[in-house]
Amino acid sequence: MLSVALRTLRTRWVTFVGSFLALCLGVALIAVMGLALASSLDAPDRRPERFAAAPVVVKGQDTFEVPTSRGDRRQELARPRVVPADAVAKLRGLGTVVEDRSFAVRAEGGPADLVGHPWSTAAFAPYALDAGRPPEASDEVVVSGGWARPGTRVRTGRGTVRVVGTVAGLGFENAVFYTDARAAELSPRSPQFVVDADAAAVREAVRGSEGVQVLTGDARRYADADPGRDGEALTALNAMFGTAGGVTGFVSVFVVASTFAFAVAQRRREFGLLRTAGATPGQIRRMVVSEALVVGVLASAAGCVLGSYGAPRLVEWAVDESLAPRWFTLGDYTWPYHMAFWTGLFVALCGVLAASWRAGRTGPAEALREASVDTRPMTYGRWLSGAALLITTVVTLVLALLTDPGDLLQRKTYVSRPMLLITAVALLAPVVVRPLVRLIAWLPARLPGAVGMLVRENAAAGVRRTAAVAAPVLVTVALAGSLLGATATLGAAKATEARERTAADFVVTAAGDTGFDEATVRRLRAVSGAEVSASSSSAVYALEDGVALIRSEARGVEPGPLAATARLPLAAGRVSDLDDGSIIVNEEWEKHTVGERVDVWLGDGTRKSLRIAAVMTVGTGDNGVYVTPVNAPAAPVDRVDVRLAGGADADTVAAGLRQAVRASGGDVLTRNAWVHAAYPETDRTTRTGFFLVLGIALVYTGISLANTMVMATSDRGRELAALRLAGATDLQVLRLVGAEALLVVTVGGLLGALVAVVNLLGMWTALGLLSVWTSVEIPWAALSAAVGASAALAVVSALTPAALFLRRGAVGPAGTPE
Numbered sequence: 128m129l130s131v132a133l134r135t136l137r138t139r140w141v142t143f144v145g146s147f148l149a150l151c152l153g154v155a156l157i158a159v160m161g162l163a164l165a166s167s168l169d170a171p172d173r174r175p176e177r178f179a180a181a182p183v184v185v186k187g188q189d190t191f192e193v194p195t196s197r198g199d200r201r202q203e204l205a206r207p208r209v210v211p212a213d214a215v216a217k218l219r220g221l222g223t224v225v226e227d228r229s230f231a232v233r234a235e236g237g238p239a240d241l242v243g244h245p246w247s248t249a250a251f252a253p254y255a256l257d258a259g260r261p262p263e264a265s266d267e268v269v270v271s272g273g274w275a276r277p278g279t280r281v282r283t284g285r286g287t288v289r290v291v292g293t294v295a296g297l298g299f300e301n302a303v304f305y306t307d308a309r310a311a312e313l314s315p316r317s318p319q320f321v322v323d324a325d326a327a328a329v330r331e332a333v334r335g336s337e338g339v340q341v342l343t344g345d346a347r348r349y350a351d352a353d354p355g356r357d358g359e360a361l362t363a364l365n366a367m368f369g370t371a372g373g374v375t376g377f378v379s380v381f382v383v384a385s386t387f388a389f390a391v392a393q394r395r396r397e398f399g400l401l402r403t404a405g406a407t408p409g410q411i412r413r414m415v416v417s418e419a420l421v422v423g424v425l426a427s428a429a430g431c432v433l434g435s436y437g438a439p440r441l442v443e444w445a446v447d448e449s450l451a452p453r454w455f456t457l458g459d460y461t462w463p464y465h466m467a468f469w470t471g472l473f474v475a476l477c478g479v480l481a482a483s484w485r486a487g488r489t490g491p492a493e494a495l496r497e498a499s500v501d502t503r504p505m506t507y508g509r510w511l512s513g514a515a516l517l518i519t520t521v522v523t524l525v526l527a528l529l530t531d532p533g534d535l536l537q538r539k540t541y542v543s544r545p546m547l548l549i550t551a552v553a554l555l556a557p558v559v560v561r562p563l564v565r566l567i568a569w570l571p572a573r574l575p576g577a578v579g580m581l582v583r584e585n586a587a588a589g590v591r592r593t594a595a596v597a598a599p600v601l602v603t604v605a606l607a608g609s610l611l612g613a614t615a616t617l618g619a620a621k622a623t624e625a626r627e628r629t630a631a632d633f634v635v636t637a638a639g640d641t642g643f644d645e646a647t648v649r650r651l652r653a654v655s656g657a658e659v660s661a662s663s664s665s666a667v668y669a670l671e672d673g674v675a676l677i678r679s680e681a682r683g684v685e686p687g688p689l690a691a692t693a694r695l696p697l698a699a700g701r702v703s704d705l706d707d708g709s710i711i712v713n714e715e716w717e718k719h720t721v722g723e724r725v726d727v728w729l730g731d732g733t734r735k736s737l738r739i740a741a742v743m744t745v746g747t748g749d750n751g752v753y754v755t756p757v758n759a760p761a762a763p764v765d766r767v768d769v770r771l772a773g774g775a776d777a778d779t780v781a782a783g784l785r786q787a788v789r790a791s792g793g794d795v796l797t798r799n800a801w802v803h804a805a806y807p808e809t810d811r812t813t814r815t816g817f818f819l820v821l822g823i824a825l826v827y828t829g830i831s832l833a834n835t836m837v838m839a840t841s842d843r844g845r846e847l848a849a850l851r852l853a854g855a856t857d858l859q860v861l862r863l864v865g866a867e868a869l870l871v872v873t874v875g876g877l878l879g880a881l882v883a884v885v886n887l888l889g890m891w892t893a894l895g896l897l898s899v900w901t902s903v904e905i906p907w908a909a910l911s912a913a914v915g916a917s918a919a920l921a922v923v924s925a926l927t928p929a930a931l932f933l934r935r936g937a938v939g940p941a942g943t944p945e
Contacts, residue, residue, distance in 0.1 A: 146383075146475075147426045149831050153379030154430025154471035155437060156827060160372035161463025162438040163445075166456065167364040173454075175347035176299045177244075178321065181251040183329050184227075184350040185210055185218060186319040188338020191732035193668075193676050200676035205666035205730035206761040207318050210339055215320070217332040222324035225251075226307070229352060230314040231639025233284040233792060237274055238301040242352070245310035251321055252297055254304075259292030262306045269304040272296040284638040284792025285313060298453075300352070314641050316761070319350055338732075360452045367450065370542055371820045374610075376470075377546045378602055378824040381553070382831040383474045385598045391415055391479055415479050423475030427468045434467060441819075450819070505557050513554030520548045524889050532893035533715070533745055536617060541890060542820075545609035548882050553601055556594040556878060561587045563874055571866070578859065582866045586874075593871050599832035600875025600917045601882070603825050607913045608883025608906060610821060613890055615904035620894050621747050622806040623901045624696075626798065628750075631660070631692045631768035632777065634801035635784055638792035642763025650787035651767050656775025657784065660688030663762035665730035667710070667752055671717045679716075680751040681730070682766075683759025692768040696750065696898055700741025709740035711753040731760045744898040825913065829920050836868060836924035847932060857933050864929045868921040876914040883910070 178184050189207035192199045210218075218224050225247045232241040246261050246269065259277035262268055268281075269292040275281055279290045294302070305313065322329050326343045333339045342350055398411055406414075438457055445451040524544075527535050534540055564586045571579035586593045635651065637643050642663065643651075652659045663683040671677050686705040689695075695702060698714060700721040705711055710725065712718075718725050719742045728734050735758065743750045756762075771780055784795045796804060850860050884905070891903045 147422050147429075148834050150383050150423060150426035150471055150475055151430040151433065152827055152830060153383045153474070154427045154467045155433035156375045156379055156823060157372070157470055158431050158434025158463055158467035159437045159441055160368060160375050161466050162434065162457060162460060163441055164365065164368040164372055165460040165463055166442065166458040167361050167368055173348055174345060176252065176297070176351045177248070178251050178342075178347040178350050180253045181321045181347060181350075182343075183322045183324060183326050184319060184342040184347050185214075185322055185329060185333060186340045186342060186350055188340075188732065189318075191338070191728065193670060193728070195670065195674045195676075197674045200670075200674070202668055202676050202678055202728075204732050205664075205678075205681075208338060208731055208761075209316065209318055210320060210333070211336050214333045214336045214339060218320065218322050218324070218329065221328050221332060222322060224323075225321040226311070226317040227319050227321060227350070228310050228314040228317050230310075230641045232303045233638050234303070235282045237270075237281065237303075238272065241301050241303050243303045243305055243310060243313060245307040246304040247307050248321065249294065249302075249304050254294040254297070254302070256292050257295050259290070262291055262304060262309075265306060265309040265312075267291045267306070269294060271300075271302045274301075286790065315644075316641075360455075364445075364451055364455065366538075367819065370538070371823065374542065374546075374606065374820055374824050375827070378606070378827055380470075380474050381550065381602060382599060382828060383471070384477060385553070385595055412484065416476065419475045419479040420472075423472040426475070427471035430471055431464045431468050434464070445819070505555075509554055509557075513551055516547060516551035516554065520544070520551055523547075528889070528892055528896060532896040533748065535890055535893040536747060536897075541613040541617075541886070542610060544889070545605055545882060545886050548885060549602055549605045549879075552605075552878055552882055553594075553598050556597065556601070557590045559878075560590050560593050560597070560874060563877065564593065564870065567873055567877075568870060578863050578866060581863055582870055585863075585867055586870050593874060596832070596835050596868075596871045596921070597875030597878065599828040599835060600872050600914070600921075601879045603828045603832075603913045603917055604876050604879025604910055605882035606824060607821060607909045608880060609886040611906040611909050612883055612887045612904055615906060616887060616890055616894075616901065617747065618806060619904050620899045620901040621749060622802050624746050624749065624899050625806055626802045628694055628696065629692065629768060629798060629801075630694050630770060631798055632771045633657075633769040633781060633784060634796050634798060635767040635769060635788060636794050636796065636801070637763075637765040638794070640765075642765040643767070643788070643791055643793065644763075647788055647791040647793070648764050648767070651769075651784065654769075654780060654783035654787055656772045656780045658688065658691050658770040658772055660684060660692040660768040660770075661764045662689075662766050662768070663756065663759050663764050664766070665754070665759035665762040667730065667754065667758075668728040669716065669725060679712075681754050681759060682751065683754055683756040683762055685755065688768075689753070692770045695741070695753075696744045696746060698742050698744050700739070702741060702753075704740040705753060705755060706740070707755050707757045708738055710737040710758070711741045711743065712739055713743040713745055713750045713752065715745045715748070729754075729758055729760060730762060733760065746897055746899050747894070829916060832917055833920045833924040836921050837928055840864065840925045840928045847929060851933070857930075860933060861926055861929060864925045865922045868925040869918055872914065872918045872921045876910075876917070879913075880910060 175181075187208040187210045188204065190201055190203050192201045194200075215224065226245065227248050228243075228245055230243045232243045234241055249269070254271065256269070259269065266286065266288050268288045268290055270290055271294045273293065273296070275290045275293070277290055277292055281288055281290060294304075296302075311317075326341060330341045333341060340349070348354055401411060401414075402408075442451070442455065442457045446453060446455055524535075527540075535544075564583060568579060568583035568586070572583045573579070643661075648661050651657070651661070661684075665681045665683055666678050667681045668676055668678050684705075686703055689705070690702045693702070695711070700711070702711070710727065712725070716725070719739065721739050721742060723739050724736050725739060726734065726736050737754070737758070769780070769784060771777060781795055788795065794804075847860055847864075850863070851857070855863075887903050887905065891901075894901060
């Protein structure tokens, strides 16, 4: 049988080249994603940046631990504590102490990520002047990065400053250095110090000060801004590559399995002839499996080689598009190649396994069949698998809606659920293909001429061929519609929730993390015709089930102004009941009964028992909790909601608000503008990430569509020749082939759109159960583009082999045995 299989490979090379390409590209994609995913598991050891030349850095407590029955649980504090004053006094007795401060700076013509520091800390990076002099007055600064030269006057959110010097950028930040006094005015709170003294003496001086850290050597990197950014970047990369790998793996397996099964189904008469010549069912099956084994080994090996070339380019692209940090490189791993190779071989064999059993059952009489009508396209195994997957999809969706609708809003859920439904619909597609084809082609079949009727009958008769060609279109449309539609619907729901949650006419937001100072808040409160609710961003922590330390975002607010400017989605209780001894939680909390007490840790790690004053609905998960400013310690006011008093003029109030924040910087936005800014449409980074997740998979399905179309058209030589002998012109035959390709793409597009709509309706229902009613966002532009591209590919891929075949004439091909 192996020799027969090799001769068959040589004879039916078009079919096997198609299978080879599908498997090779699938294995390459799995290898690429596996290599990228493996490389995102470990971060490099980053050295200190801002304090590389600092002798010793002393930092206040920025984490806290809670003992549980399963070990200590640690969380980062929302508001790190400062070093106690008595410890600072001891440190000053040891040597020079330099206070460090960091705050956001907004400057016209400058980079968007400018950060301010006191000049005294510049030497610890070290920064060195390459032009000009150090700042001496409160309106003088030194900048890095070369975006401004000495003598330039720059307007910032905190007033106009004059650049008096520049330093060479070190690559990790865009810095603006003020005098120490001015930096202290702009950012009064200093969480860390540089001490010029012996490290042992410094540790002795801070002994007994809870949580104070003494950092030396490589540990000084923990004093840099966002020391956990490498881990966060890796987590984001891991999620992105994991999602892309999951989607790509699913598409690869789906396309490869369907391609191999279709290749076997095309050879029905060939198997009948072999059975007539005396081949047993077992020999037929072994021959088919041997063919798949040969193609699988060669294609999987080629795919691994192709993946080794593609992975470095994917990593370079991710770095260039700022999806990955600058230090991210491809690691030296071998297990992704093993995974890709054996997965490809396994899928190839599985793809032909069911088809080989059917091939073995092909009777000798099949060799005499000249009609290519699929009398029984659905096997019992396909019925069983498709029905089981469809029932599983429906049951799991209903259970999720009844028990935990919020789970349907998680990325891992709305990325994975469509795959289950896509597979179910693809398996059951032959059941609906014939009636769907007749419905779509009802009008064209009644137009003058025979082309419309022939298109309808050819597509309806060749159910397996139609379903196989429609499968890549189904995957393309379903994935694009489900994933893009899910993110758009969820984004619209968050925006709707935020819009309904606030009754404010204006929202004033601070320019940086330092928030508004007390003078600015007083000026805002003094604006005539404005009812002002100032709030601060913090967090509270609660222990759930006795083992999980959960962080919840919190806002510190005054109850009276909050009730006037907000419409919280309350399920129980009243906003006015909030006081310094209570908290407003949401139904997601383990304890969520009004009057019940909960033990929490505040943003600075202080433990406190608070009474539940009110309970909000869960919503999309952004409702958070509300406490009074007393329970949001050290949190500066960063947002002010403003409602117009009766009869107040909106333009006049807006002008007054802008004047109030002119000195400290800030944005005065209308409610709709604030919602749009807080919940914007998908940004560039997210769009680029989706291009990675969807783009690669959809390009692969496009190639597979073209590949399957070429296989299907190349197998219809005798049929096309018979049409020519019956009197059809070359142009009529080509019109027939092109129209049939469009019909098949339409079938796949409709099935894919059905899958997308069902998935989006499930998310919409979950949002409704969470008390968020919004519209279903269907990405019509993306769906139209996917269907249009698929149609163009299918038509070109069908016409090209058909045109080449017709050039050979009609008599020869019509009499040529297959």
